[in-house]
Amino acid sequence: MTTRITEGELLLETRGLTKSYAGADGELPVLSGIDLQVRAGEVVALLGKSGSGKSTLLRCLAGLLPASSGTVHYKGAPLTGANPGTAMVFQTFALLPWLTVQQNVEVGLEAKGVGAAARAEAALAAIDLIGLDGFESAYPKELSGGMRQRVGFARALVVEPDVLMMDEPFSALDVLTAENLRGELMELWESGQFPTRAIVLVTHNIEEAVLMADRIVILGSRPYGTVREVFEVGLDRPRDRDAPAFEDLIDRVYRTMTGRQKETRTPGRAEPVALERRTPATTPLPRAGVDSLSGLAEMILHQGGRCDLADLADDLGLAVDDLLPQVDALDLLGFSGLEGDELSLTDTGTAFAGADVQESKRIFAAAVLAHAPLVQLITRSLRQTPGRPLRAGFFRDLLAHHFTSEQVAAQLETATDWGRYAELYSYAAEPQEYRLDEGGAGGLV
Numbered sequence: 001m002t003t004r005i006t007e008g009e010l011l012l013e014t015r016g017l018t019k020s021y022a023g024a025d026g027e028l029p030v031l032s033g034i035d036l037q038v039r040a041g042e043v044v045a046l047l048g049k050s051g052s053g054k055s056t057l058l059r060c061l062a063g064l065l066p067a068s069s070g071t072v073h074y075k076g077a078p079l080t081g082a083n084p085g086t087a088m089v090f091q092t093f094a095l096l097p098w099l100t101v102q103q104n105v106e107v108g109l110e111a112k113g114v115g116a117a118a119r120a121e122a123a124l125a126a127i128d129l130i131g132l133d134g135f136e137s138a139y140p141k142e143l144s145g146g147m148r149q150r151v152g153f154a155r156a157l158v159v160e161p162d163v164l165m166m167d168e169p170f171s172a173l174d175v176l177t178a179e180n181l182r183g184e185l186m187e188l189w190e191s192g193q194f195p196t197r198a199i200v201l202v203t204h205n206i207e208e209a210v211l212m213a214d215r216i217v218i219l220g221s222r223p224y225g226t227v228r229e230v231f232e233v234g235l236d237r238p239r240d241r242d243a244p245a246f247e248d249l250i251d252r253v254y255r256t257m258t259g260r261q262k263e264t265r266t267p268g269r270a271e272p273v274a275l276e277r278r279t280p281a282t283t284p285l286p287r288a289g290v291d292s293l294s295g296l297a298e299m300i301l302h303q304g305g306r307c308d309l310a311d312l313a314d315d316l317g318l319a320v321d322d323l324l325p326q327v328d329a330l331d332l333l334g335f336s337g338l339e340g341d342e343l344s345l346t347d348t349g350t351a352f353a354g355a356d357v358q359e360s361k362r363i364f365a366a367a368v369l370a371h372a373p374l375v376q377l378i379t380r381s382l383r384q385t386p387g388r389p390l391r392a393g394f395f396r397d398l399l400a401h402h403f404t405s406e407q408v409a410a411q412l413e414t415a416t417d418w419g420r421y422a423e424l425y426s427y428a429a430e431p432q433e434y435r436l437d438e439g440g441a442g443g444l445v
């Protein structure tokens with residue numbers, strides 16, 4: 001095991017970094033007030049749910065996107081364009097299909113004006129290091145996903161960047177290939193043969209972050225893009241997944257990501273109380289359809305009303321993260337509470353999961369009207385103008401003040417699904433209109 005210096009040279013630093021994208025109605029904030037340092041010798045993981053701004057932050061660090069305000073410094077100097085000290089590995093490999101493996105690896109060197117002989121020498125060394133020997137003259141289409149991503153790594157490593165940037169580099173690979181590549185990469189890093197001085201890894205996978213990083217920076221998505229917490233990992237390398245300290249850290253990171261450790265509810269008793277006023281702007285709806293959230297509620301019910309989330313995910317062959325939108329949805333609607341890793345149904349959640357369809361619709365309608373602000377807004381607006389439809393564009397415009405168009409689309413999708421199931425309103429995709437469902441189960445609520 002190599003002990004790494006935690007007080008290495010300061011390579012990257014953001015100060016008060018803020019990033020907004022232009023939306024339909026002005027600037028939409030994605031990152032706000034990020035202060036982050038990356039030092040030589042460390043692996044930093046940027047961990048967060050989808051949409052929390054991880055890729056945006058990585059691109060700002062790489063100088064591929066300008067900051068809206070605040071600064072990014074590389075070795076003490078503010079960035080004005082592409083960061084000369086970084087190279088990027090992408091989730092989707094981003095190889096040039098008409099070039100061979102070796103030519104793909106040489107692309108970055110060519111751009112730097114390195115001569116042909118030196119280029120070939122460096123490329124072959126990187127190809128060798130990353131286990132691509134023998135594939136030099138193959139074209140990307142001849143390679144498996146794992147081999148393609150090795151080309152992605154070789155292409156980034158060949159320029160010997162100070163900081164290797166990786167944006168979910170393993171998530172397009174099957175589980176075994178990802179595991180293998182992750183292991184090889186960390187072995188190289190731990191052996192000191194790695195031609196870079198630091199790594200910044202973007203991931204939504206908690207276990208991957210704990211396995212690879214010295215520091216885990218958790219980006220929160222409510223409100224958008226702030227650092228929610230930083231964990232120093234401090235576990236010996238190579239890491240032992242079965243060590244209690246490893247599992248303990250996963251639990252702690254998990255609780256922070258779900259953000260609920262402090263407001264646990266007494267299961268089966270108290271209903272959630274909305275402490276702050278929830279509005280469509282403060283409470284975006286999770287991307288979870290009714291089918292999937294009621295599926296999760298039923299599974300918890302079958303396990304006696306409570307279950308360990310990690311075990312449940314395991315049983316289903318899923319990562320815990322995959323269940324987070326459904327867990328969020330159950331929590332938002334007051335159907336479940338999470339205490340540590342244990343998920344338990346509230347009284348309402350138990351009734352919802354155990355009811356027949358009509359009853360479950362009625363319970364669901366009451367829950368969305370009480371806790372899902374966007375569903376509330378659509379229902380109220382329709383009730384103001386009885387008998388008349390409302391265009392989706394109306395709600396889209398209202399939301400555009402607070403979210404990007406992608407976020408708006410995702411939220412309207414959830415609100416449409418939830419409101420339809422609750423029989424509060426119907427939706428016709430052709431004229432893109434909502435109509436009050438006057439005879440529906442939700443009309444009684």
Ligand SMILES: Nc1ncnc2c1ncn2[C@@H]1O[C@H](COP(=O)(O)OP(=O)(O)O)[C@@H](O)[C@H]1O
Binds near residue numbers: 048
């Ligand atoms: N080019 C863009 N224009 C507008 N909005 C964007 C753009 N890129 C990302 N976003 C939005 O910014 C938010 C953060 O995106 P991203 O940084 O890709 O998050 P992550 O990598 O954590 O999933 C998302 O809501 C996304 O829709």
Ligand SMILES: [Mg+2]
Binds near residue numbers: 054055056
């Ligand atoms: Mg991303």
